[in-house]
Amino acid sequence: MSSPATTAFKATSARTGSSGQAPRLRTPRRNARNARTADSRRPRRSVLLTVLTGLVLLYSLVPLIWLVISSTKTQEGLADSSGLWFADHFALWDNIRETFTYNDGVFVRWFLNTLLYVGLGAGGATFLAVLGGYALAKFTFPGKRAVFAVVIGAVAVPTTALAVPTFLMFSKMGLTNTPWAVIVPSLISPFGLYLMWVFATEAIPDELLEAARIDGASELRTFFQVSLPLLAPGIVTVLLFTMVATWNNYFLPLIMLKDPDWYPLTLGLNSWNAQAQTAGGQPVFNLVITGSVITIIPLIAAFLLLQKYWQSGLAAGSVKE
Numbered sequence: 001m002s003s004p005a006t007t008a009f010k011a012t013s014a015r016t017g018s019s020g021q022a023p024r025l026r027t028p029r030r031n032a033r034n035a036r037t038a039d040s041r042r043p044r045r046s047v048l049l050t051v052l053t054g055l056v057l058l059y060s061l062v063p064l065i066w067l068v069i070s071s072t073k074t075q076e077g078l079a080d081s082s083g084l085w086f087a088d089h090f091a092l093w094d095n096i097r098e099t100f101t102y103n104d105g106v107f108v109r110w111f112l113n114t115l116l117y118v119g120l121g122a123g124g125a126t127f128l129a130v131l132g133g134y135a136l137a138k139f140t141f142p143g144k145r146a147v148f149a150v151v152i153g154a155v156a157v158p159t160t161a162l163a164v165p166t167f168l169m170f171s172k173m174g175l176t177n178t179p180w181a182v183i184v185p186s187l188i189s190p191f192g193l194y195l196m197w198v199f200a201t202e203a204i205p206d207e208l209l210e211a212a213r214i215d216g217a218s219e220l221r222t223f224f225q226v227s228l229p230l231l232a233p234g235i236v237t238v239l240l241f242t243m244v245a246t247w248n249n250y251f252l253p254l255i256m257l258k259d260p261d262w263y264p265l266t267l268g269l270n271s272w273n274a275q276a277q278t279a280g281g282q283p284v285f286n287l288v289i290t291g292s293v294i295t296i297i298p299l300i301a302a303f304l305l306l307q308k309y310w311q312s313g314l315a316a317g318s319v320k321e
Contacts, residue, residue, distance in 0.1 A: 071095060071290045078285055095290040102287055109261060110268035111294075114247060116179060117264055121186025122242040129189050129238050133196025134227060138209065151197070154190035160251060167255050181256035182264070186246050192238040199234035200227070236309040240302065247299060265295050 066083055072095075077087035099107050136147065166185055167176065175181050204227050212222040228235075250266040257263060260271065269291050276283035 067289060067293055071286075071293045073286060075283065075286045078289075091286070092290075095286050096294070099287045099290045099294065102284065106260065106268065107265075107291060110263050110265045113179070113262055114264040114266075117182050117186065117249070118243055118246045121183045122239065122246040124183075124187045125189040125192055125242045125246075126235060126239045128187060129192035129196045129242075130228075130231060130235055132193045133198075133234075134200045134204075134223065134231070136193075136197045137200035138204065138206070138227075151190055151194050154188075155194055163251060163255055166252075170256065176256055177258050177262070179262060182249070182253050185252060186242075186249070189238070189242050189245075192242055195238055195241075196231070196234055199237075200231060203230050203234065232309050236306050240306060243302060244299060247295075265291070269295070 062084075069084060069086060070078060072090050072092040073081060073087040074089060074091045074094075077089060077091065081087040136144065170176050170181050170184075175184070208226055208230075209222060212226050217225070248266060249264065250270070253262075253264050253267045257267065260268070263271065269288050272284050272291070273288045275281035276285070
C-alpha cells in the first residue's frame with residue numbers, strides 16, 4: 001500500500017509531466033494591458049514630420065554655411081567659385097584683418113556702438129520688464145485691467161508703424177543723430193513685459209511672499225532675495241529676445257542717425273554693401289560677408305552661455321501643498 005504522500009507525489013508528477021518541472025504560469029491579463037498602455041504612450045514616428053523638420057533645418061543651415069564659406073574668399077573668389085564650396089585661395093584671416101582695419105578701423109567703432117545700444121537698451125528693457133511684470137503679477141491696484149489691455153495692444157502694434165511718430169517726437173526734443181535716439185525707444189518692450197507678467201504669475205508662489213512678509217522682510221528685500229532668483233529663467237529669456245532685437249535693429253537707426261560714427265553694425269555693413277552701387281565706389285562684398293560672420297558670433301556665444309539658466313521648476317518643492 002502506498003502512503004498518502006506517495007499518492008500526492010504521483011498525482012503531481014502526472015500533471016507536470018515526466019520532467020518533474022513546475023507548471024508554467026500564464027501572464028496575467030493586467031500585465032498585458034499595462035504593456036499595451038506603455039506601447040501606446042511611446043511616441044510614434046512620423047515620416048511627414050521628419051521630412052518637414054529636415055527641410056526647416058536645411059533652410060536654416062544653408063544660408064549660414066554659405067556665409068561661413070564665402071567669408072574665406074577674396075572679392076574675386078566670390079565671383080569665380082561656387083557659393084557652397086571653397087575657393088583656391090583661403091583668405092579668411094586676411095578678410096578679418098582687413099575688416100578691422102578698413103576705412104581707419106570704423107568697423108570697431110560700429111561694433112562698440114552696437115554693444116552700447118545692446119547694453120543700455122536691451123539691459124534697460126529687461127530690467128523694466130522684470131519690475132513691471134512682477135508688479136502686475138503680484139500686486140492689485142486700480143486700473144490693472146486697463147494696463148493689461150494697453151500691453152496687449154502694444155504687442156500687436158508693429159514697430160514700423162511707430163517709427164515716424166517716434167522720429168518727429170525725438171526731432172522736437174533735439175535727440176536725433178545721437179545715441180539716445182536708439183537707446184530710449186529700445187527700453188520699451190511690451191512683449192518682454194507681457195512675458196515676465198505671465199512667468200512671474202506661475203513661478204512665484206504667493207505663500208513664499210507671505211512667509212517673507214511675516215518674517216519682517218520689506219517689499220524691496222522680498223523682491224531681490226526671494227522673487228528675483230525664481231525669475232532667472234524668465235529674465236534670461238527676455239534678455240535674449242531684447243538683445244537679439246536690439247542687435248539686429250536696422251530701421252530705427254536708419255531714420256534716427258546720420259553720422260556714420262554712431263552707426264550700429266547693421267547700418268554700417270549696409271553702407272559698405274551700398275558702395276558698389278555708387279559712382280566710383282569700391283565693392284567690398286568680402287568684407288561685408290566677413291563682418292556679418294563676426295556680427296553673429298556674439299549672439300551665438302550669448303545663447304550658449306545663457307542656456308543653462310533656461311530651467312523650469314525652480315520653485316518646485318519650496319511650498320508644501
